[in-house]
Amino acid sequence: MTGKNLVMGALKAQGVRYIFGYTGGAIMPIFDEMENFGDIQFIMSRHEQGAVFMAQGLSRASLSTEEPLIGVCISTSGPGAMNLTTGIADAYMDSVPLVAITGQVATGVIATDAFQESDVVGVMMPICKQTYMPLAADEVEATFHEAFYVATTGRGGPVVVDVPKDVQDQEVSTGYSFDAKGYRPDLPGFFFHPTPEREPLQRAIHLINRSERPIMFCGHGVINSNGGKLLQKFAEKVNIPFAFTLHGLSALPSDHHLSLGMMGMHGTVEANRAIMEADLLISFGMRFDDRVTGKLNEYAMNADVIHVEIDPSEIEKNVATTVAINADVRRTLEFLLDDPMLTCKPRRRWFEKIASFREVMAKDLQEELEGGVGEDGSLLMKSIIHQLSELTGGKDLIVPDVGQHQMMAARFYTYQTENSWFASGGAGTMGASLPMSLGVKLARPDERVWSISGDGGFQMNIQELGTVMEQQIDVKILIFNNGYLGMVRQWQTLFFDGRYAGTPMQSPDFGLIAQAYNIPYEKVENREEVRPALQRTMDSKGPVIVEFICDPSEVILPMIPSGGGFNDMIVKRPARKKQAAAKSKGGKK
Amino acid sequence: MKRRTILAFMLDRPGVLNKVSMLIRKKMYNVDTLTVCSSRIQGISRMTITLEEDDQRKVEQIIRQLEKFTEVISVKELHKDNSYWREVAIVKLEVDAAHLESFQGRYNFEILDRKSEDIHILQVAGSTRHIDGFLDEIGREYIVEIARTGVSAMEK
Numbered sequence: 001m002t003g004k005n006l007v008m009g010a011l012k013a014q015g016v017r018y019i020f021g022y023t024g025g026a027i028m029p030i031f032d033e034m035e036n037f038g039d040i041q042f043i044m045s046r047h048e049q050g051a052v053f054m055a056q057g058l059s060r061a062s063l064s065t066e067e068p069l070i071g072v073c074i075s076t077s078g079p080g081a082m083n084l085t086t087g088i089a090d091a092y093m094d095s096v097p098l099v100a101i102t103g104q105v106a107t108g109v110i111a112t113d114a115f116q117e118s119d120v121v122g123v124m125m126p127i128c129k130q131t132y133m134p135l136a137a138d139e140v141e142a143t144f145h146e147a148f149y150v151a152t153t154g155r156g157g158p159v160v161v162d163v164p165k166d167v168q169d170q171e172v173s174t175g176y177s178f179d180a181k182g183y184r185p186d187l188p189g190f191f192f193h194p195t196p197e198r199e200p201l202q203r204a205i206h207l208i209n210r211s212e213r214p215i216m217f218c219g220h221g222v223i224n225s226n227g228g229k230l231l232q233k234f235a236e237k238v239n240i241p242f243a244f245t246l247h248g249l250s251a252l253p254s255d256h257h258l259s260l261g262m263m264g265m266h267g268t269v270e271a272n273r274a275i276m277e278a279d280l281l282i283s284f285g286m287r288f289d290d291r292v293t294g295k296l297n298e299y300a301m302n303a304d305v306i307h308v309e310i311d312p313s314e315i316e317k318n319v320a321t322t323v324a325i326n327a328d329v330r331r332t333l334e335f336l337l338d339d340p341m342l343t344c345k346p347r348r349r350w351f352e353k354i355a356s357f358r359e360v361m362a363k364d365l366q367e368e369l370e371g372g373v374g375e376d377g378s379l380l381m382k383s384i385i386h387q388l389s390e391l392t393g394g395k396d397l398i399v400p401d402v403g404q405h406q407m408m409a410a411r412f413y414t415y416q417t418e419n420s421w422f423a424s425g426g427a428g429t430m431g432a433s434l435p436m437s438l439g440v441k442l443a444r445p446d447e448r449v450w451s452i453s454g455d456g457g458f459q460m461n462i463q464e465l466g467t468v469m470e471q472q473i474d475v476k477i478l479i480f481n482n483g484y485l486g487m488v489r490q491w492q493t494l495f496f497d498g499r500y501a502g503t504p505m506q507s508p509d510f511g512l513i514a515q516a517y518n519i520p521y522e523k524v525e526n527r528e529e530v531r532p533a534l535q536r537t538m539d540s541k542g543p544v545i546v547e548f549i550c551d552p553s554e555v556i557l558p559m560i561p562s563g564g565g566f567n568d569m570i571v572k573r574p575a576r577k578k579q580a581a582a583k584s585k586g587g588k589k
Numbered sequence: 590m591k592r593r594t595i596l597a598f599m600l601d602r603p604g605v606l607n608k609v610s611m612l613i614r615k616k617m618y619n620v621d622t623l624t625v626c627s628s629r630i631q632g633i634s635r636m637t638i639t640l641e642e643d644d645q646r647k648v649e650q651i652i653r654q655l656e657k658f659t660e661v662i663s664v665k666e667l668h669k670d671n672s673y674w675r676e677v678a679i680v681k682l683e684v685d686a687a688h689l690e691s692f693q694g695r696y697n698f699e700i701l702d703r704k705s706e707d708i709h710i711l712q713v714a715g716s717t718r719h720i721d722g723f724l725d726e727i728g729r730e731y732i733v734e735i736a737r738t739g740v741s742a743m744e745k
Contacts, residue, residue: 121604126611130659131604150659189600189662313653316646 001175003137004033004168007101009176010144012037016072018058018442019043020051024076025116027103029168031074043438043471046463048075050435052087052158053461055098057422057439059091059156061397064226064419069443070152071098077105078116081162082123086429088158089127093426094247095220097156099147100128106166107135120162129157137170141178146185154192155311156224194310196327196335204282204306204323205336209343211280211304213350214240215271217263220247220425221285221310227330228252228418231284234333239344241354243271245286246425250415255394260354264292265560266407269571270357272558275300276566277353282306285329288318289426290562298565308332361558361571369412372527374551379527381405381480381550385412387531388450388478391538396420396448399440399475401433401457404486407556409452417447431460437475438467448476448538455481455507465517468543476537477519479510482550490555494574514545521545590641592621593648594667594674594742600660601627601634608658609636616651618642622676622739633662639674639740672744677714680724681733683707688727696723708733 007030011019020043023031034042045051055071062069075081081102091098105114121131130150134143143161151159208214222231228251235242235258243263244254254261263271275281281303286292293299296318304322307315308329315324325332336342365382372383385408388396394416400406400423415421422440424432437451458479468475480486485503492500514521524533524546537544558571599605606625613620621639628635642648648666655664667674682689685707692698698713713723717740724732 122607125604125608126615187659189656190659191656311657313650313657315653317650317653320646 001172002029002168003134003140003163003170003172004029005036006137006140006172006176007144007163007168008033008037008040010141010178010180011040011072013176013178013180014070014145014148015067016040017069018439019072019074020045020054020439021074022048022051022076022080024080024103026077026105026165027074027080027101027168029165030101030103030163043442043467045435046466047461048073048080048083049087049431050461050464050467051075052084052091052098052100053432053435054439054442054467055100056087056091056094056096056432057399057436057441058443059096059098059439060422060436061419061440061443063224065444070148071096071439072101073098074101076103076116077120078118080116081120082118085123085127086427087432088124088160090424090427090429090432091158092128094424095156095224096158097151098158099144099151100158100160102160102162103168104133104162104164107164108166110164120160124160128160131160131162133162133164134167135164137167137172140167141176142185145178145180145183146187149183149185150187150190153190191312192310193312193326194328194331196308196325196332200323200325201332201335201339202341204325205339205341207280207304207306207323208238208240208282209341212347213274213278213353214280214282215260215274215278216240216242217245217281217283217286218242218248218251219245219284219286221308221329222248222251223419224285225310225328225330226418227284227333230330230333230337232256234337237337237344238342239347240282241274241351243267243274245289245292246410246423248286249410250417250419250421252418253394254415262410265294265562266411266556266558268411269360269558269569270354272560272566272569273357273360274354275303278303280304280306282308284308284333285310287311287314290318293318294560294568295563295565298567364572372530374554376551376553378482378551379524379530379548380554381408381548382412382554382556383527384478384480384530384534384548384550385409385452388534389413391531391534392448396450397422397440397444399423399433399437399449399451401451401453402428402430403454403457404490404554404556405452405454405480407487411556430457433457434461434477435464435467437477438464438471438473441473441475449474450476450478452478452480454486455479455483456485456505459507462513465513465519468519469517472542474542477543477545479545479547480550481507481510481547482552482554483507484552486552486554489552490559493553493555494559494570495561510545510547519543519545521547523547523549525549591643593640593642594672594740595638595640595648595652595655595664596667596742596744597636597638597655597664598628598662599634599636599658600662601632602660605634605658605660606636608660609638609655612654613638613640613651616647616654624739624741626741637740637742667742667744672742674716674740674742675714676717676720676738676740677712678720678724678735678737679710679712680735681708681710682727682731683733684709684727684731692723692727698723
């Protein structure tokens with residue numbers, strides 16, 4: 001028996017079904033061992049960053065299924081491991097459990113600047129939940145099982161195991177013997193506190209009963225604890241409106257009558273205004289990120305805050321809390337729902353006020369959604385998303401990339417399926433969508449998966465079309481091509497006097513790219529073609545690429561400027577600078 | 590700025606010191622002193638960190654983030670009125686014996702070595718202020734070399 005066999009044995013014992021990755025010198029022994037483990041399928045990415053996002057997709061999408069799978073990615077030492085870093089930092093920001101295995105140069109040459117050597121443990125330490133480096137084959141089993149335990153227990157996160165090449169090949173006398181069932185490693189410093197304490201719960205209920213203008217927040221922790229249905233029950237029971245963080249989307253239906261939609265920088269007017277006027281915030285599983293709060297000293301100034309959160313280091317980090325409940329979200333909801341002291345109020349005035357907030361942008365948005373095109377006649381992203389939502393009934397799985405189209409997909413798709421939205425949020429990694437969607441599809445093969453990217457982000461991991469081609473993974477790939485890095489362009493429009501530095505970009509002929517990878521492709525330029533093209537894509541089997549030619553001047557509103565408060569919310573698009581500029585140019589002539 | 594002392598117990602494993610110091614750097618503090626030693630229990634180290642911060646919430650945030658590390662078992666802030674903060678300094682001084690002796694009563698230092706008539710190596714222990722006071726009074730211009738351990742602390 002050798003170290004490599006124990007590595008694969010540990011993965012098998014953990015129920016791993018897929019390994020995403022890319023081979024290389026220092027990881028060859030483990031790859032060599034894979035063929036002896038037929039239950040585990042290897043999926044080759046075309047770049048290690050692709051592999052880690054595929055692993056993320058698998059972890060994220062399967063956590064709400066009966067058999068949650070943990071994404072595993074694998075790479076060689078040095079450049080292979082370094083290419084994983086972005087995806088690992090991304091998983092850490094978004095609390096996604098995964099295990100990354102990296103090969104390392106042999107122990108005898110570590111720290112001699114050997115070929116393809118980098119200090120993986122040193123590099124990964126601040127961007128993941130835990131790092132390990134087993135130095136002998138007999139440490140392998142315990143190390144891997146501890147890695148899986150740490151990755152998945154409490155607030156999830158990525159864990160890196162760096163395995164020197166000689167350890168992979170090292171002989172040990174015993175065979176795989178580890179009993180992983182119910183294994184709890186001895187970690188005296190690893191705290192995790194799922195059950196809420198009685199005293200803060202009582203105080204929370206008192207605040208809820210007393211409040212006139214409460215609002216609830218649905219964060220990522222609701223999805224991660226599979227608490228969406230309970231949160232809906234709770235909201236209905238106490239008659240309190242709720243808003244979503246970016247990662248809380250799809251925990252419960254976004255068209256629920258109590259839903260205010262997404263909050264924060266690109267959140268809805270009704271969510272953000274309601275927060276400003278609220279007297280109580282009840283937040284479930286979130287971390288009050290700057291994109292959610294805006295300027296902290298102006299944030300919800302008249303509100304008490306109840307913060308339910310599994311990670312104690314998030315409590316009081318950004319927003320002062322009145323009642324902190326350090327516990328699992330679902331467990332807390334179970335306790336709250338059972339409490340006989342909880343009362344329900346009609347809150348008529350509060351809901352009337354919220355209804356008036358809903359009116360602020362309703363007309364403008366309706367016009368854009370129905371018109372479907374911008375001033376230059378090219379397509380509006382929000383209208384495409386809206387039509388996709390109508391056609392699919394909001395039931396499909398959406399994997400956006402990062403940028404304007406992501407915010408459009410967050411706002412204008414009506415999520416009906418629990419855990420159906422998978423986005424790089426905290427890190428905001430462009431290029432995440434295509435590889436992540438492949439992991440999502442493998443986790444939920446019976447559901448339709450849409451990978452939606454801009455022309456910029458799509459080209460950041462475009463090489464993963466090779467993986468799509470090879471594995472024939474059935475994802476529907478939409479490219480919103482507006483010839484710009486749209487979100488930065490929007491900031492330039494609003495805050496940099498329309499100087500578009502570094503945002504215009506040329507793209508290749510995506511039709512030829514699709515042809516090269518043997519993936520069906522179509523291009524949509526007119527609004528009449530949008531719905532039929534989406535319908536054809538839905539009805540098709542296998543991967544498809546659809547490119548939409550979009551209006552570069554489209555903006556996602558409302559918007560709270562970075563570092564601004566909710567009072568600075570922009571709800572009207574600025575007058576077109578282009579014409580004004582053209583006029584002044586003419587004048588100079 | 591208010592000086593803070595944070596006491597932490599953690600598993601004695603490679604990389605833990607790295608993690609702690611990286612967190613403090615990430616939070617944009619400059620460590621005043623950091624001492625590590627073994628604790629009463631084998632395999633568990635005791636770390637004392639001092640840094641400067643006025644905002645109590647920020648100190649609590651550091652403590653929570655330290656506690657989050659898998660290897661860190663417990664962390665607390667030690668308050669000045671409820672704990673002892675002590676350090677040791679070894680000083681090589683170029684002074685004559687008579688000058689030195691005039692401080693013996695108040696500062697209770699120990700002479701470790703007398704190199705020549707006017708080169709002395711001595712050890713002085715106590716609070717940071719006590720050591721600073723000694724050095725100020727004796728005259729910092731006489732210091733040839735100095736080594737200080739950094740703060741070690743214990744709750745009353």
